Amino acid sequence: MNSGLITFRRAGSYSSIQDLGRAGHQAVGVPESGALNKYALRLGNQLVGNPEYAAGIEICMGGVGVEISATRRVALTGTQETSLVIADRYGHQVEITANRSITVRAGLTIMIPTLRDTNTAYLCISGGIGTPLLYRSRSTSPNAMIGGWQGRLLADGDQIPLLEDINLSGVSERMVFNANDYAAKHDYRVVLGPQDDRFTDAAIDTFLTSEYRISPLLNRMGMRLEGEMLTHKDNADIASDGIVTGSIQVPGDGLPIILLADHQTTGGYTKIATVIQADLPCLASCKPGQSISFSAVSVEQAEQLAHNYEDKFQQMLKQMVAPPPVVDIASLYQLGDTTGDM
Amino acid sequence: MIMISFAPLKQPYDRRFLSAGDHGIVINMDDLPTDHATKAARALAHAIRKIIADDNIKGIEDMIPGLTNLLVQYNPLVTSAASLIEEITPLLATLTNDEGAGRLIHIPCCYGGEFGPDLLEVATTLNMSTDEVVKRHQSNILDVAIMGFLPGLAYMKGVDEALYLPRRKTPRAHVPALSLGIAMDQTVVYPLPSPGGWNLIGRVPIPLFDAQKSDPILLRAGDRVSFYHIDNNEYNKIASDYRSGHFKVEINP
Numbered sequence: 363m364n365s366g367l368i369t370f371r372r373a374g375s376y377s378s379i380q381d382l383g384r385a386g387h388q389a390v391g392v393p394e395s396g397a398l399n400k401y402a403l404r405l406g407n408q409l410v411g412n413p414e415y416a417a418g419i420e421i422c423m424g425g426v427g428v429e430i431s432a433t434r435r436v437a438l439t440g441t442q443e444t445s446l447v448i449a450d451r452y453g454h455q456v457e458i459t460a461n462r463s464i465t466v467r468a469g470l471t472i473m474i475p476t477l478r479d480t481n482t483a484y485l486c487i488s489g490g491i492g493t494p495l496l497y498r499s500r501s502t503s504p505n506a507m508i509g510g511w512q513g514r515l516l517a518d519g520d521q522i523p524l525l526e527d528i529n530l531s532g533v534s535e536r537m538v539f540n541a542n543d544y545a546a547k548h549d550y551r552v553v554l555g556p557q558d559d560r561f562t563d564a565a566i567d568t569f570l571t572s573e574y575r576i577s578p579l580l581n582r583m584g585m586r587l588e589g590e591m592l593t594h595k596d597n598a599d600i601a602s603d604g605i606v607t608g609s610i611q612v613p614g615d616g617l618p619i620i621l622l623a624d625h626q627t628t629g630g631y632t633k634i635a636t637v638i639q640a641d642l643p644c645l646a647s648c649k650p651g652q653s654i655s656f657s658a659v660s661v662e663q664a665e666q667l668a669h670n671y672e673d674k675f676q677q678m679l680k681q682m683v684a685p686p687p688v689v690d691i692a693s694l695y696q697l698g699d700t701t702g703d704m
Numbered sequence: 705m706i707m708i709s710f711a712p713l714k715q716p717y718d719r720r721f722l723s724a725g726d727h728g729i730v731i732n733m734d735d736l737p738t739d740h741a742t743k744a745a746r747a748l749a750h751a752i753r754k755i756i757a758d759d760n761i762k763g764i765e766d767m768i769p770g771l772t773n774l775l776v777q778y779n780p781l782v783t784s785a786a787s788l789i790e791e792i793t794p795l796l797a798t799l800t801n802d803e804g805a806g807r808l809i810h811i812p813c814c815y816g817g818e819f820g821p822d823l824l825e826v827a828t829t830l831n832m833s834t835d836e837v838v839k840r841h842q843s844n845i846l847d848v849a850i851m852g853f854l855p856g857l858a859y860m861k862g863v864d865e866a867l868y869l870p871r872r873k874t875p876r877a878h879v880p881a882l883s884l885g886i887a888m889d890q891t892v893v894y895p896l897p898s899p900g901g902w903n904l905i906g907r908v909p910i911p912l913f914d915a916q917k918s919d920p921i922l923l924r925a926g927d928r929v930s931f932y933h934i935d936n937n938e939y940n941k942i943a944s945d946y947r948s949g950h951f952k953v954e955i956n957p
Contacts, residue, residue, distance in 0.1 A: 385765040385777065389749070390921040391895075392855045394766070496915055506855050507896055508915060556722035556730045556773075601738060602852060602859070603770025606728040606777055627768060628852030636725025639780055661785045664726035668780040 365526040366432035368419075368487065371471065373518050376422035376581070379491050379510035380484075380623075382415050384499035388604065388627040395501040395509060398482050398582065398623050398646035401542055401675055402440035406486030408679055409437035409463040411533035416490030416525075417500035419516070424477040429469065430487065434527055435535065436472060437463040440483035440544060440646070447473040462537030462685045463488075465530075479545055480647040481580075489527035503624050505583055537685035538678050542671075546647040551659045551667070552610065552635035557600060560632045561612070565592040569634055570656055574618065578650045582624035584611075585648070591616030594632060602630045608637035608645075610656075620645065638664040640671040711740050713796055720796075721789050722773075726780045729788055731796075734772040739861070741772040742849050746925055747801040748774050752792065761791045769850055769925060771859075806926040808845065810954040811893075811908055813884055813931045814939040815841070819907035820884070826869060826903050837905065838933055840864040846891055848927040856895040856913030858923040863889050875901030882908050884931075891931075909934070909943040910953060922953065 370377075380403065383396020397403040397420055404414040419426075424444065430436070438446045438460045445457040446464070449471045458464045460483070466472060477483055493500050493511055502510025511522055558566060574587035598614040605611070605628060609621045613631045620637060621629075622645075637645060638659065648654065659667070713720075714735045722730040731748060733741040749767045756764060763783030768775040778788060815838040816823040827834040846860035863886055871887040876899060879885070883894050885902025892902055895912040912922045923929065934942065945951035 388766050388768045388777075388852075390851045390855065390924060391853055391857045392921075496920075508855060508913075513915075553723050553725045556724050556732075559719075601734070601741075601771035601773075602850060603730070603773050604724075604728075604768025604775030604777075604852075606724045606775070608725055608727065626853045628770060628850065633724070636723070636727065638726050661723050661726055665780040665784050668726050672781050 366430060366434065366489070366524040367521045368491070368524055369429045369431070370426070370516055370518060370520045370522070371429060372425060372427040373516040373520060374421055374424065374426040377426055377516040378420050378502040378504065378582075379417050379493055379516070379522070380420040380501050381417040381499055383501050383623065384497045384509070387497050391627050392497060392508070393503045393506050393624055393627055394607065395503040396499070396623050397484065399440050399484070399544055399643045401643045402482075402544060403484045403486070404675070405461070405538070405541060406437045406439035406484045407490070408682065409439070409461070409536045409538070410435040410486045410488040411463075411529040412486060412488060412490050416486070417493070418484045418486040418491065421474055421477070421483045421485060422481055424474050424483070426474040426485070428472050428485070430466060430472070430524070431468055432524070432527075433465065433467050433530070434524070435463045435465050435488040435530065435533070437461070437486050438474060438483060439486065439541065441477055441480045442541065442543070442545070443479040444475060444477050444483065447475060449473065456688060458688060461541040463535045464688060465535060481546070481649045482646040487524060488530055488533075489525040492523040492525040505624055535685050536682045538682050540678060540681075542643065542675055542678060544643045544647050546649065546652055547644050548653065549655050549657055550641045550645065551638045551664065552656050553638060553661050553664050554635045554658050555633075557632040558634050560595055560600070561634055562593045562595055565594070566634070568592060569618070570658055573653045573655055575653050576648055576650050580650050582622055584622055584625060585620040585645070587618045587620070587654070589617070592618065592634065598631050600630060600632055602628045605629050605633070606636060608639070608642055609633045610635045610637065638667060640664070640667040711736055713744065713799065715797070723785065724775060726785070728775050728777045729785050731774045731776065731792065732772070733774075736772075738771055742769070743801045744799060745769040745772070745774040746803065747799050748792075748795060750803065751795045751799065752776065755791070755795070761788070763788075768852070771850055803926050806847070806928050808928045808930060808956040809923065810930050810932060811910070812934045812938070812942055813906040813908050814934050814936060815906035817936065819939070820905040822872070822903040823905045826867075826886070826905055829869065830867065832866070837867065840867055841886065841891070841905065842931050842933060846929045848923050848925050848929060851921075851923065851925050854895050854898065856921045856923065857892060858912070858927075858929070860891040860929055861889050863891055865889070869903055871901040872903060875899055879904065880907070882911065884908060907939070909939045910946050910951065
């Protein structure tokens with residue numbers, strides 16, 4: 363049931379509707395897609411009382427302003443330092459820290475300023491985004507032109523349906539104190555393979571010891587890296603095969619590309635290694651120009667790290683508490699009412 | 705049901721299981737000739753789907769058959785590479801391809817003109833007439849080896865040997881949707897506008913990916929495809945009939 367709209371006054375340069383993706387159809391070429399930082403999206407949904415798989419807004423770089431036609435709870439996640447700015451039509455503003463939910467009355471404007479500590483953040487809204495499902499997912503894959511809103515990135519003026527919020531009166535606002543740290547880091551752990559045997563020993567050594575810089579050619583499909591070239595034993599071509607998120611593909615020019623959520627389902631270039639699951643959320647925070655390096659772990663170690671990361675997330679959810687009250691901005695200019703009762 | 709046989713896998717083979725991080729294992733079959741490996745990968749996916757249905761294997765999120773391997777994508781919170789290898793290994797010993805000959809799908813194509821900007825160049829390079837290229841492209845029934853890259857994109861193999869050509873030296877920045885391209889022994893139809901380096905000899909009037917349909921993808925790996933020539937008028941009529949729901953693609957089971 364459609365019970366509200368979110369209107370994008372400013373959509374930002376690379377915003378899209380994302381959920382946890384549509385794995386299960388890659389054999390017919392349908393990309394998995396989904397949030398670049400699934401943990402941040404899951405947290406955002408938890409904070410506003412949605413199921414973790416609900417669709418939210420993925421925001422890159424920031425600069426987004428929206429208005430919601432119904433009273434909803436919202437939360438910004440994926441960042442520690444950036445705050446939501448809620449404004450009324452008189453220009454009164456309050457800042458709401460990330461990683462907590464806040465009830466926002468119909469007609470107020472919600473702004474996400476420039477993201478400073480990350481490249482990717484999520485705005486979750488109670489009820490969730492209500493665009494049509496494709497293969498049981500609402501994720502946008504702009505390159506395949508499917509999912510989300512008309513298969514494309516969000517644009518200024520878009521009005522997107524929200525699903526009914528059945529919990530609004532039943533679920534309180536929530537916050538977490540120690541949201542998982544998604545800050546971009548320097549060292550990313552990888553498992554070598556599946557085609558590491560196609561590289562010279564020197565190339566593997568170079569890959570694991572040198573610094574790479576994230577090129578400006580960064581999008582949801584992949585992250586191109588600049589740095590030392592990696593030499594193939596013979597050439598970069600393989601019989602086309604499947605790709606997972608985090609695969610590091612090295613085409614003929616010898617420069618690695620980390621394939622992200624919107625990666626093509628199959629490819630014909632050698633893949634030297636794969637970034638481990640526990641390091642994908644931090645990867646979503648990286649900005650162009652940052653330098654990164656790689657270190658190798660075994661599959662067993664990577665699987666253990668995936669468990670540890672999930673355990674930490676579940677611990678954090680257990681410590682979710684009611685946040686301190688926020689002064690209701692409407693009350694700031696209403697005579698005789700400055701109690702801040704939400 | 706027709707059984708298609710392929711050479712049995714070598715046992716043991718030390719490069720059988722490769723790693724795609726803590727999210728995927730690759731069951732490698734490059735000890736077989738490529739066309740056999742493609743079928744073996746598909747047969748293994750089929751065998752795994754059966755044990756998933758029987759609830760005898762857990763944690764598999766997706767499977768992507770490649771030309772010479774099968775990628776099994778898994779959730780490391782539910783299973784592990786070690787358990788999957790243990791569960792999949794017995795299936796390799798009894799792998800049979802019982803998918804039959806595949807559906808035969810008849811797809812109309814308007815060759816040449818603005819729809820096939822490379823047809824003349826292809827004909828000149830191959831030293832034959834454009835009519836001959838068109839005739840030869842329709843003469844063979846093609847096999848969908850794998851799907852991938854974009855939703856609905858099929859890599860169709862088995863193009864007449866006389867038409868073997870490399871890809872274009874400089875790929876085009878913009879290939880219109882539904883363009884039909886050839887390179888080596890293969891044909892693709894681009895489901896969406898995209899960059900591409902294949903030799904474009906025609907265009908099809910019906911989408912290969914249609915989000916309006918309950919099953920949006922027309923082709924699947926294992927299908928056989930036969931192209932037939934239509935002129936511009938027929939192209940426009942079929943395209944418009946398809947949109948209004950009056951054109952049905954001919955599919956022989």
